[in-house]
Amino acid sequence: MIPFDFEYLPAHTTAEAVAYYVSRAKAGQSPLYCGGATEVVTLGRIGQLETGAVIDIRHIPSAQVLTQRHDQVVAGAGVTLTQIADSVLIAETFPLLAASAREIADRTARNQITLGGNICGQIFYREAVLPLLVCESAVRLAGPNGLRELPMDRVFDQTLRLQPGEFLVQTATDTVLAGAPWVYVKRRKMGSVGYPVVSAAAIRVDRDIRVAVSGVYPFPVRALDLEQALNRRELPLSRRIEAAVSTIRADLVLDDVEAARGYRLFVLRDVLREIVESLDA
Amino acid sequence: MQPVTLTVNGWVRTVVVRGSETLLDVLREQMGLTGAKPGCENGDCGACTVLVDGVPQKACLLLAAMAADCRVTTVEGLPRTQLQAAFIRCNAFQCGYCTPGFLVNAHALLACVAHPSERQTQEWLESNICRCTSYEEICEAVRTAADARDNGVAGEDEMPG
Amino acid sequence: MAGEGRSRWPADGANGQVTQRRTGEDRDGFQVRSGRIGRSVMRKDAEEKVTGRAEYTADVSAWGMLHAALLASPYAHARIVSIDTQRAITMPGVRAVVTGADYPQRTGLPIADRPLLAVDVVRYAGEPVALVVADELYQAEAALRQLDVVYHPLPALTSPREAFAPEAVRLHPDLAAYDVQPGEEVWPVPGTNIATHVRIRKGQPESVWSTCDAVVTCDVSFPQAHHAPMETHCVIASVAPDGCVNLVTATQSPYSVPEAIARTFGFRPSDVRVRTPLVGGAFGGKSSVYLEPLAVAATLAVGGRPVKLRCTREQEMRSMPCHIGLEARIRLGARADGRFVAVEITDWFDGGGYSDRGVIVTRAAAQDCTGPYRIDHVHCDAYCMYTNHPPTTSYRGFGHPEQTLVMERAIDLLAEQLRMDPLELRRRNAVRPGDTTPTQARLMRSSVGDVEGCLTRLRSLLPWDGPPVEDRDGEVIAKGISCFWKTSSTPPDASSGALVYVNEDSTVTLLSGLVEIGQGTKTTLAQMVAEVLGLAVEQVRVVMEVDTAEQPEHWKTVASRGSLLAGNAAVRAARDARAQLAATAAVVFQCRPEDVCISNGYAGCPYTSRRIPIGQLSRGYTFPDGHTVGGFVVGRGSYTIERVTLLDPATGRGVPGPEWTVAAQGVVVAFRPRDYTYRVLRAVTVVDVGRVISPNLAEGQLKGGMSMGLSLGSREGYVYGATGSVDNNQLRVYPIHRYGDQPEYRVAFLETPNADAPWGLRGLGEHGVIGMPAALANALSNALGQPVNSMPMTPELLWRLHTGAEVNDR
Numbered sequence A: 001m002i003p004f005d006f007e008y009l010p011a012h013t014t015a016e017a018v019a020y021y022v023s024r025a026k027a028g029q030s031p032l033y034c035g036g037a038t039e040v041v042t043l044g045r046i047g048q049l050e051t052g053a054v055i056d057i058r059h060i061p062s063a064q065v066l067t068q069r070h071d072q073v074v075a076g077a078g079v080t081l082t083q084i085a086d087s088v089l090i091a092e093t094f095p096l097l098a099a100s101a102r103e104i105a106d107r108t109a110r111n112q113i114t115l116g117g118n119i120c121g122q123i124f125y126r127e128a129v130l131p132l133l134v135c136e137s138a139v140r141l142a143g144p145n146g147l148r149e150l151p152m153d154r155v156f157d158q159t160l161r162l163q164p165g166e167f168l169v170q171t172a173t174d175t176v177l178a179g180a181p182w183v184y185v186k187r188r189k190m191g192s193v194g195y196p197v198v199s200a201a202a203i204r205v206d207r208d209i210r211v212a213v214s215g216v217y218p219f220p221v222r223a224l225d226l227e228q229a230l231n232r233r234e235l236p237l238s239r240r241i242e243a244a245v246s247t248i249r250a251d252l253v254l255d256d257v258e259a260a261r262g263y264r265l266f267v268l269r270d271v272l273r274e275i276v277e278s279l280d281a
Numbered sequence B: 001m002q003p004v005t006l007t008v009n010g011w012v013r014t015v016v017v018r019g020s021e022t023l024l025d026v027l028r029e030q031m032g033l034t035g036a037k038p039g040c041e042n043g044d045c046g047a048c049t050v051l052v053d054g055v056p057q058k059a060c061l062l063l064a065a066m067a068a069d070c071r072v073t074t075v076e077g078l079p080r081t082q083l084q085a086a087f088i089r090c091n092a093f094q095c096g097y098c099t100p101g102f103l104v105n106a107h108a109l110l111a112c113v114a115h116p117s118e119r120q121t122q123e124w125l126e127s128n129i130c131r132c133t134s135y136e137e138i139c140e141a142v143r144t145a146a147d148a149r150d151n152g153v154a155g156e157d158e159m160p161g
Numbered sequence C: 001m002a003g004e005g006r007s008r009w010p011a012d013g014a015n016g017q018v019t020q021r022r023t024g025e026d027r028d029g030f031q032v033r034s035g036r037i038g039r040s041v042m043r044k045d046a047e048e049k050v051t052g053r054a055e056y057t058a059d060v061s062a063w064g065m066l067h068a069a070l071l072a073s074p075y076a077h078a079r080i081v082s083i084d085t086q087r088a089i090t091m092p093g094v095r096a097v098v099t100g101a102d103y104p105q106r107t108g109l110p111i112a113d114r115p116l117l118a119v120d121v122v123r124y125a126g127e128p129v130a131l132v133v134a135d136e137l138y139q140a141e142a143a144l145r146q147l148d149v150v151y152h153p154l155p156a157l158t159s160p161r162e163a164f165a166p167e168a169v170r171l172h173p174d175l176a177a178y179d180v181q182p183g184e185e186v187w188p189v190p191g192t193n194i195a196t197h198v199r200i201r202k203g204q205p206e207s208v209w210s211t212c213d214a215v216v217t218c219d220v221s222f223p224q225a226h227h228a229p230m231e232t233h234c235v236i237a238s239v240a241p242d243g244c245v246n247l248v249t250a251t252q253s254p255y256s257v258p259e260a261i262a263r264t265f266g267f268r269p270s271d272v273r274v275r276t277p278l279v280g281g282a283f284g285g286k287s288s289v290y291l292e293p294l295a296v297a298a299t300l301a302v303g304g305r306p307v308k309l310r311c312t313r314e315q316e317m318r319s320m321p322c323h324i325g326l327e328a329r330i331r332l333g334a335r336a337d338g339r340f341v342a343v344e345i346t347d348w349f350d351g352g353g354y355s356d357r358g359v360i361v362t363r364a365a366a367q368d369c370t371g372p373y374r375i376d377h378v379h380c381d382a383y384c385m386y387t388n389h390p391p392t393t394s395y396r397g398f399g400h401p402e403q404t405l406v407m408e409r410a411i412d413l414l415a416e417q418l419r420m421d422p423l424e425l426r427r428r429n430a431v432r433p434g435d436t437t438p439t440q441a442r443l444m445r446s447s448v449g450d451v452e453g454c455l456t457r458l459r460s461l462l463p464w465d466g467p468p469v470e471d472r473d474g475e476v477i478a479k480g481i482s483c484f485w486k487t488s489s490t491p492p493d494a495s496s497g498a499l500v501y502v503n504e505d506s507t508v509t510l511l512s513g514l515v516e517i518g519q520g521t522k523t524t525l526a527q528m529v530a531e532v533l534g535l536a537v538e539q540v541r542v543v544m545e546v547d548t549a550e551q552p553e554h555w556k557t558v559a560s561r562g563s564l565l566a567g568n569a570a571v572r573a574a575r576d577a578r579a580q581l582a583a584t585a586a587v588v589f590q591c592r593p594e595d596v597c598i599s600n601g602y603a604g605c606p607y608t609s610r611r612i613p614i615g616q617l618s619r620g621y622t623f624p625d626g627h628t629v630g631g632f633v634v635g636r637g638s639y640t641i642e643r644v645t646l647l648d649p650a651t652g653r654g655v656p657g658p659e660w661t662v663a664a665q666g667v668v669v670a671f672r673p674r675d676y677t678y679r680v681l682r683a684v685t686v687v688d689v690g691r692v693i694s695p696n697l698a699e700g701q702l703k704g705g706m707s708m709g710l711s712l713g714s715r716e717g718y719v720y721g722a723t724g725s726v727d728n729n730q731l732r733v734y735p736i737h738r739y740g741d742q743p744e745y746r747v748a749f750l751e752t753p754n755a756d757a758p759w760g761l762r763g764l765g766e767h768g769v770i771g772m773p774a775a776l777a778n779a780l781s782n783a784l785g786q787p788v789n790s791m792p793m794t795p796e797l798l799w800r801l802h803t804g805a806e807v808n809d810r
């Protein structure tokens, strides 16, 4: 039961959404955009989030697209993870995104969780971000100052750095990178539903492997120094992995009810090994 | 507080809800439909599963206002098919608290997928927790219901409303 | 069918389920007449449960009902400096705020060691500190956030052995002054943190250790865990104008509630009426009276208006009593031929901040501490320790999954030392009629099942063959077995009553105070009544909901005692009804009552072809001229447990339960050494249930229990924060078995009748769970090549054991 009340405002255009935001912010309601609203509901009920207005962006047509256009795979922020995981187009053009989406939460929850919600949420893992990081996708944002498009590596630093009133409308990914050889690994404490101990998305571009990981830090990350170490093909595999893991900032590694720090690092090693084994052609 | 018009099990009804109220609470507290159960209210157990436009959703995660203009089906509104009979025959429940969620989800699975593979069945049903049975019984029930439908055993498979 | 009771026969049960019936006499009167016994039947609650119409406590609402919300302590141990309710009380919709200051009295069974709401100190994170009652639940929850409580944190006791240390801070300095429920076997030790100390002394272990050829010692431990019924605790309380307290509550013990409420609030027990609709899973977690007093406090605060108090899942996991944790040490000695000589066990149970049923769980674990093996020299000290963890209560298996893990790990270690086959080692030591238990109760064929038979069957069903570890695709296929027994730990006067009404349409209605928690016992009772009266099971109605004002008392729906207690009562009630019908029919037929035969809903007699529908006899029989013989038929039956005696506090000598159900279990795992992950491929149970009444229900209970045991053993357990709070208190981060985690299940039944019970049955509701953690631990030890002595057996644990990694700064 959410103990506070808020206004629920479905927006049908980006302009309407932004207008709602501006007016509700002015009224001191600390408005939030929402996709599936599952995080708004679950964090709201335990007092970790509060707001006076929730602006639903799912009905905005541009947030609903799932398409290939001008050498880009475009996914709307309001699309659910199930839609992504089940989409034939995504399976063909950006299978890594489908794979990461399919492993998040459970299917019924995925029927509601949106791509935008997963990317912009507070929960550490945000696993749908991983494919976007390795593929250097672009994000398309709408806000009071209009639209902007930025590459992930510029706007994503632990979180998506949105300006006040801004929201995610779409992600756009280069078709070549989206179609690169890929592997997605998710390791949980146990079972096939749950948060990751470690999850990783990887692609191979030319001879180089790119990796982004969740579950290691309290945020998803693509670490270039880790990649560099991993790509030192002149070294034996175990040394490459050790070198890669030694780039990890141990003091930042998650250490919680899901897994202790040392174990996360052990799992990370194994995940990296699996990635290299399957991508090192 | 805002009025919301919901179509639940084919009946159209307008209720006044708080913007932050979940569909689960509105169904149970205002509409007297207590089939969907609170088990965690956090999206983790599936006991509250209902169909929204034919798609299984956790009613505890969904704002009631988001279901306006959608067709909501709860366990009370599921058509009687081979599925319920199979749940009984295969001992697919004990305390029955998880059963509405499983039935709703499995019903949608059978409606969406002609011959669900074991993998597909797992992908759908791992959204729900049953603490009483061993799941083997539920697995058996869903397979039995799918087979019965394929063999044309009487039973209506239409979605209501 | 009767003839089948005399020979071994494989039944055609479902799904690999096999039954072997042992030669033996059914107790007089329990011959199978018509095949209702031993047949699968449709559950009586089936239709309502597949249509969403089944009613649980949370589905009940009352006119004018208010809602209560609980404020729980964030600290595991703290002094309460102040509670300011000013802001909360003025919030919209708020009708009352209740704190510990309003109720200085203590509550709790068997030791009244707990304030209703914390007074001065909190002893666990999650402890109820205040209640807000409001018109709407959201208003109550909003007001909770406006309560100002100032705590002064204190150092917390976060393990039972830490609490046992002489220098440990005393959590209950007033322990000596607490009320103990009369007749309950608890032995608190004032001046310590020991809520109970159970001593088992048999033989002279000290004098025989030197005669052992092999001795193993091992430490076993696991944290507390969550019962995880899908329905959380919920109570609706109100006070009627005449002063009677009415409760609707999700409980396994409706008949314990009146006494507890009466003691706490000064009512007469008969002033308290309790209704229990269907219960959405319980597993022991709903056997305590924990939430009910809070709901009563809430309604009293608002002039008796109905108030609903329902736990959120988070509160269910932090505030409600949980599965007990354990740290144990065992020393087991044997001769070179494998015969066990002596055992010494010390159990430090993690009983939490308040003892609740944890003290009785401790007794149960001690009384059966050896498992189903003959050991002549036994020394066991079992302590239930107060700690700053959540309180504890019964959990399916009641001390036995815990005790079994300790013993069965030691046996496998001993087998390794002796280079003996673990199954053979168990077989050699299997307890037999004539042996005695750790509490020196002498066993008879009727009181203990066939341990050897279970092991033999397990050997072929698992199968247990050759060296248990083999390689395949980089996976290690390993097997593990366990063997266990369980008796109930009821008070010696545990009773049950039943009423059977014969309806005018020749159906009958059974009333029993047993709660339907999913186990299906009410359906089994219907089968029994049908059998006695020669009716089809469909003609027997059972009232599912319990109302203490309407149904005869049933002690508690726990301890796998439903079919024995309520079964005997129902059978006696049905026989009583039959006798009443026969007496009336005899007048009509002008024969002796013994000559009247009642079946298929008719009374007949050999001297006439005339048959009278029993409905026509149910209100007396009216002759055509109007004169009436006989009267209203009300069959009454009751049963009190037999042969149970109290345990001697000094030695434990006594008879804790009437019979022991024995079983052997095994699992097969596929283990990946590379990342320490594994899957359970198969799980097997062979159990001697005395008599299978309903194969589908029995198999469902066992498989469900096995699933729970595997889930508990592999992944469940509270993870405590540095200060002792349960940090994984959502199902999101508390993994339990889901669809797809199930291995292949195989269940087989042996039938060695128990003379005291209807048709010779033995308890089985808890047994699926009991040996699963132990079998899993043994399998994983074999797979890993080193002992796995703690739960939960996650890949992280196996990694830690194998690499010696410490739990870094947690």
Ligand SMILES: Cc1cc2nc3c(=O)[nH]c(=O)nc-3n(C[C@H](O)[C@H](O)[C@H](O)COP(=O)(O)OP(=O)(O)OC[C@H]3O[C@@H](n4cnc5c(N)ncnc54)[C@H](O)[C@@H]3O)c2cc1C
Residues within 6 Å of the ligand: A032, A033, A034, A035, A036, A037, A038, A039, A040, A041, A042, A057, A077, A078, A103, A104, A105, A106, A109, A112, A113, A114, A115, A116, A117, A118, A119, A120, A121, A122, A123, A125, A126, A127, A128, A166, A167, A168, A169, A194, A195, A196, B042, B043, B044, B061
């Ligand atoms: C049962 C369950 C299991 C889960 N398991 C996993 C898991 O395994 N892995 C994982 O990564 N996550 C998991 N999550 C977390 C989930 O992915 C996030 O909580 C996600 O935010 C939910 O998506 P939503 O669309 O419902 O978000 P919402 O609740 O709608 O929004 C979440 C946040 O994002 C903001 N937001 C939403 N959309 C936009 C937008 N377009 N632009 C800007 N801001 C926006 C909102 O303001 C809000 O702060 C799980 C969640 C649930 C309920």
Ligand code: FES
Residues within 6 Å of the ligand: B037, B038, B039, B040, B041, B042, B043, B044, B045, B046, B047, B048, B049, B058, B059, B060, B061
């Ligand atoms: S109550 Fe909705 S998922 Fe548990």
Ligand code: FES
Residues within 6 Å of the ligand: B092, B093, B094, B095, B096, B097, B098, B099, B129, B130, B131, B132, B133, C230, C280, C281, C518
């Ligand atoms: S039947 Fe009880 S939880 Fe599934």
